[in-house]
Amino acid sequence: MKAVDMMTAPPVTVGPTATAFEAALRMEQEAIGCVLVTDRDGQLCGILTDRDLTLRGLAHGVDYGRLVADLMTAPVTTVGADDDLDTAYRTFRSAGVRRLPVLDDGRPIGMLTVDDLLRDVVQRLFDLLIPVSRSVLRENVV
Template identity: 45%
Template sequence: MEIKYAMSSPPASVPPEATLEEAARRMADAKAGALPVVQDGRVIGVLTDRDLVVRAMAHGLSSRTRAEEVMSTDPVTVTADTPVTAALHAMRSINVRHLPVVDDGRLVGMVSFDDLFTYLSAQLGALADIVHAVRRAPGGSPRPHGDAPR
């Protein structure tokens, strides 16, 4: 199970010189909680809705402040073939909910914790359906003791 099946592509992004107002509008339009900050096709930072509130609004920064002044720098990135479990581990270890997806350093997507949860939930649902069908088929395995019927 790889990130490419769960990521958003193409992702919304902003350049470093975008104002916080422009970034917030872009986030709202994309229904995204984070935007990669991209310069010359490369991810140089990530700006989250939390950054807008905690780093900007809470400190009285102007809506004309540039994204590069508030963004998180040196973002951890993943590739499209990164296993979902590795991305979840990375998110948990650095306490983030969004990771840019890159190919040879260039932005190709964005993946969020919610994207991964939705993807994994669908996969588990499909697996449960297969197990249920096998158990109901003639000669299928009986339900293990304690399993509730579906």
């Protein structure tokens, strides 16, 4: 399975000249914890998380009118659309992040989260346990 198969799409983006307030409002409206920051050509230039807003913004008394470009994390750890899930797992592990933008030709096309991979793990475990439970049930019936 590929990253593109598990990602949430489309990603929510803002421009680097958006304000912290506008980004926070967008996160609230979309019920998400981050927005991707893209330039006019749609190329990824950063990520702004709720944690960035708190630690780089509110904790230092930053004005809500501060530009996203001043608060975002860059460069961003990403995966490619054609990367397999094993690559995504390794990237999450090595980078210590909770979200990975999925890129196609430098442009974000979706977001892959630790929660997405957790759902994958649970589904795989479920797929393994169903045949086992069926065989146990058959043995108990006989």
